[in-house]
Amino acid sequence: MKFAQFRARIWGFVNLNLNCKSTNKTFVQSIEKVDKFYNSERFFPKEFKGELISKLIGRAKEASDNAYCPFTSVPVGCALLTEDNIFCGCNIENLLCNVSAGEVAVIKAISDGATTFKAVCFYSTDFMPFPDGKTRQLLAEFNPMLNIIIANKDTYNLITIAELFPFAPEVPE
Numbered sequence: 001m002k003f004a005q006f007r008a009r010i011w012g013f014v015n016l017n018l019n020c021k022s023t024n025k026t027f028v029q030s031i032e033k034v035d036k037f038y039n040s041e042r043f044f045p046k047e048f049k050g051e052l053i054s055k056l057i058g059r060a061k062e063a064s065d066n067a068y069c070p071f072t073s074v075p076v077g078c079a080l081l082t083e084d085n086i087f088c089g090c091n092i093e094n095l096l097c098n099v100s101a102g103e104v105a106v107i108k109a110i111s112d113g114a115t116t117f118k119a120v121c122f123y124s125t126d127f128m129p130f131p132d133g134k135t136r137q138l139l140a141e142f143n144p145m146l147n148i149i150i151a152n153k154d155t156y157n158l159i160t161i162a163e164l165f166p167f168a169p170e171v172p173e
Contacts, residue, residue, distance in 0.1 A: 052119070053158075056081060057151045060123035063088035063101065076129045079121045080105040082114040102135035106142075117142045121149040121156075128152055136161065140168035 056079045064077030067090040076091045078101035089104025102122065109117070120139060122129045128150045131139065139146050139161050146161040161168070 052081075053121075053149055053156065056086070056119060056121035056149055057123060057156060059086050059088050060101075060121040060149075060151065063090045063105075064123050064125070066090045067092070067101070069093045074124060074127075074129075076101040077123045078102045078105040079123075080109055080117060081119040081121075082109055083116045083118070085109075085112070085114060087112070087114065100132050100135050101129075102131045103138065106135070106138045115142055117146055119147040119149065121151060123151045125153050128157065130164065133165075136165040137168065140165050141171050144168060 059079035060077040062077065063079060064075040067075030067077065069075055069091055071093045074091075078089045080087045080089070080102075087105045087109040089101045089106075089108060091101045092099045092104065102120065105120070106117075109115070117139065122131060129152075130150055131148075139148075144162060148159050148161060148164065150157045150159065
């Protein structure tokens with residue numbers, strides 16, 4: 001889903017209630033400003049494009065091959081970029097509990113002493129695997145403006161954790 005489609009889902013219901021042409025014009029101008037703001041380099045710096053995106057998607061895809069998912073049959077992989085390493089994880093399901101790919105990657109990173117997260121990629125073959133609430137909380141605690149790639153075999157989207165988890169609780173110091 002492109003950002004414009006994401007924006008349309010979020011703001012589309014507002015547009016239905018706008019009957020006045022001038023208000024509708026103002027609304028469209030506001031949405032254009034939002035598009036420029038979120039697509040700016042402020043959120044997606046140059047080093048977070050091209051090769052790096054391809055590398056993270058590739059590593060997340062490799063991780064999804066290791067997924068243990070007998071109940072859902074939906075393998076998900078995650079690649080977490082830190083200062084100097086990429087930590088990968090896959091989803092693990094069993095009768096007692098499920099562990100998401102993002103949780104596995106974060107746990108691996110923290111257990112190796114890495115706590116500066118720069119970007120994360122979630123990959124699944126057939127759908128766009130947005131992180132669950134627990135993973136969003138974990139990621140937001142370490143970087144409230146973390147860049148996220150959501151990818152499948154056909155496309156990818158760029159988003160930030162602040163967009164996925166806008167009212168994340170702050171960690172006490």
